[in-house]
Amino acid sequence: MSSTGSTGFVGIVLSGLRLRCPSCGVEPMGEGRRLKEACGRCGWRFFRLGDGDWLVTWLVAYTVAALVVIIAWPIIHFTTSLSLMAEMIVLVGLGAATVALLFPNCQGMSAAILYFLRVRWKE
Numbered sequence: 001m002s003s004t005g006s007t008g009f010v011g012i013v014l015s016g017l018r019l020r021c022p023s024c025g026v027e028p029m030g031e032g033r034r035l036k037e038a039c040g041r042c043g044w045r046f047f048r049l050g051d052g053d054w055l056v057t058w059l060v061a062y063t064v065a066a067l068v069v070i071i072a073w074p075i076i077h078f079t080t081s082l083s084l085m086a087e088m089i090v091l092v093g094l095g096a097a098t099v100a101l102l103f104p105n106c107q108g109m110s111a112a113i114l115y116f117l118r119v120r121w122k123e
């Protein structure tokens with residue numbers, strides 16, 4: 001297995017966000033919204049389902065959605081005259097849409113975080 005990608009945590013997570021293999025930094029992690037099981041160039045397995053990788057993916061997705069909602073709430077609150085209930089409905093929809101739209105990128109970031117913890121953390 002060759003590894004020529006980024007070595008720092010931020011660089012590895014950014015390559016995951018861009019859906020590039022966290023190990024080699026070159027190969028796309030998927031085709032469209034569907035992620036491949038392993039890298040076609042270096043062979044790194046992106047997800048190990050039995051090891052609880054899905055939990056990291058959901059933690060990343062919820063964190064990204066929470067950040068979007070936290071940033072959007074004051075904007076909606078101070079620039080519109082919506083009621084609190086309407087603001088909550090808009091924010092819940094925004095959070096759900098964020099998870100739906102960015103889920104492949106969240107999977108990529110999660111695979112990159114797990115790659116960093118499994119390989120680079122020990123170096």
Ligand SMILES: [Zn+2]
Pocket residue numbers: 021022023024025026027039040041042043044
């Ligand atoms: Zn690779």
